[in-house]
Amino acid sequence: MNSLTLTTEQLQKMIAHVQAHAPLEACGLLAGRGSTVESVLAVANQAQSQVRFVMDPIEQYQAFEWIDSNELDLIGIFHSHPKGPETVSPTDITQAAYAVVQIILAPVENAEMWRARGFWLEADSYREVILQII
Ligand SMILES: [Zn+2]
Helix, strand or coil, rough: CCCCCCHHHHHHHHHHHHHHHCCCEEEEEEEEEECEEEEEEEECCCCCCCCCEEECCHHHHHHHHHHCCCCEEEEEEECCCCCCCCCCCCHHHHHHHCCCCEEEEECCCCCCCEEEEEEEEEEEEEEEEEECCC
């Protein structure tokens, strides 16, 4: 996948979620069709860590059920790097469990703003996926 389309409101929902949990990492799922996001589903970070995330298994299961019942697909996973970097980490690459777009949200230096970037992970590398905000 080369690009992912999402709305300003969906982006703001992700940012509000990760900002509320900073300096801990926060995470969630993106449901949609093809390369278009239809819904942002926040999931608790069971790890309660500043440097990694583990999705709460019950919330993750409930989110998957919701996605199925709405006839959508899992098309993305987002999580924050409250202390950077704004790219995927080696841990993200080794722990990726689903072949979906990974969105990393990292704060812009000295600002109350977060930047979102999309990535597609390969076995031992990654490439950028363009986020088209509409
Ligand atoms: Zn990460």
